[in-house]
Amino acid sequence: MVEDVTEQMRIGDRMHRAEQLSAMGLLAAGVAYELKMPLNLMTVDLNFVENNIAEDSPMRDYVNSMKDELSRMKQISEHLLNLSKPEDSEQEVFEAHKLITSHPIQITLNRLQKNGFNVVTHYSDNTVKIRAIKNQLVQVLLHLIANAEEAMPEKGTLRISVDTLETANGPYASISIEDTGIGISKENIKKIFEPFFTTKGEKSTGLGLMVTYSTIETLGGTIGVKSKPGEGTTFRIVLPGVRE
Numbered sequence: 001m002v003e004d005v006t007e008q009m010r011i012g013d014r015m016h017r018a019e020q021l022s023a024m025g026l027l028a029a030g031v032a033y034e035l036k037m038p039l040n041l042m043t044v045d046l047n048f049v050e051n052n053i054a055e056d057s058p059m060r061d062y063v064n065s066m067k068d069e070l071s072r073m074k075q076i077s078e079h080l081l082n083l084s085k086p087e088d089s090e091q092e093v094f095e096a097h098k099l100i101t102s103h104p105i106q107i108t109l110n111r112l113q114k115n116g117f118n119v120v121t122h123y124s125d126n127t128v129k130i131r132a133i134k135n136q137l138v139q140v141l142l143h144l145i146a147n148a149e150e151a152m153p154e155k156g157t158l159r160i161s162v163d164t165l166e167t168a169n170g171p172y173a174s175i176s177i178e179d180t181g182i183g184i185s186k187e188n189i190k191k192i193f194e195p196f197f198t199t200k201g202e203k204s205t206g207l208g209l210m211v212t213y214s215t216i217e218t219l220g221g222t223i224g225v226k227s228k229p230g231e232g233t234t235f236r237i238v239l240p241g242v243r244e
Contacts (some may be wrong), residue, residue, distance in 0.1 A: 017156060039070060045049050045061060046070065058193050063075075090133060094129060094132075094134055095127050096123075096127045096129070096162050096164075096239070097123035097125070097127040097162045099137055100121055100123060100160055100175075102134070102138050104142060105142065105145070106217050108145055109145075111159075112149060113160060115155075116155045117149070117158055118155075119157075120158070120159045120160070121160045122159070122160070122161040122162070123163070127162050127163070127164055128173045129241060129242045130173050132239070132241060133217050140216070140237075141175070141213075144212070145158070145177060147208075148177060148181060148233070149178035151181025151183070152179055152181040153181075153182075156179060156180035157179070157180045159176070159177075159178040160177050161175070162175050170240070170241060170243055171241035172241055173238070173241055174236060175237040175238075175239075176237075178232065178233070180232040182230065183232055184233055189225060189227055192209050193210055193213040207221040216239070219239055221235045223235065224238075
């Protein structure tokens with residue numbers, strides 16, 4: 001009885017959070033959509049100003065500063081747009097390991113290897129199938145890989161694995177991204193999925209991991225993290241498989 005009640009509470013908490021994320025996503029997407037046009041117009045106007053001032057003009061420093069801030073605002077808008085729940089018609093069914101073999105991720109992994117990182121991938125040829133927007137999950141993994149790269153300033157090992165979990169409720173896909181970097185402190189690991197939390201300063205929006213969390217939750221999955229300062233960090237995503 002205790003186990004049943006505990007499980008019901010967990011389900012209730014997840015449903016409540018999913019409803020909150022959905023409502024927040026719709027609001028955020030609406031705001032981001034309204035900002036998209038004026039941001040694009042400001043970018044065009046700023047390019048015009050840049051093309052009409054002398055190369056040695058001190059105004060160039062101000063223009064470059066404004067371009068950087070506009071770029072950051074556009075990045076925030078894109079993150080907010082990603083919070084909106086996708087329509088079921090936009091989703092497709094595919095094998096989980098094909099996320100890792102996709103062109104954008106392979107290009108990133110090849111670049112890391114050329115730059116001195118040790119990249120290790122592990123997955124079977126036939127992993128469980130999942131239902132999602134493939135490009136959305138690719139962006140999630142690219143963000144986690146970029147975080148792993150930044151966490152290893154002296155280079156290191158990046159391990160990516162895709163496994164199948166068989167449970168009483170059916171199969172699940174498990175995707176792990178592990179680095180041997182600087183790790184995350186206990187104080188920060190509790191906050192990493194919160195909006196606008198970042199340890200990277202002004203160059204980061206602090207929305208990447210929140211959007212990642214929201215994307216996985218929307219698909220009915222979970223994401224967890226374990227880390228030890230000085231030894232590295234592992235992110236693990238678990239997504240429900242599609243029954244044949």
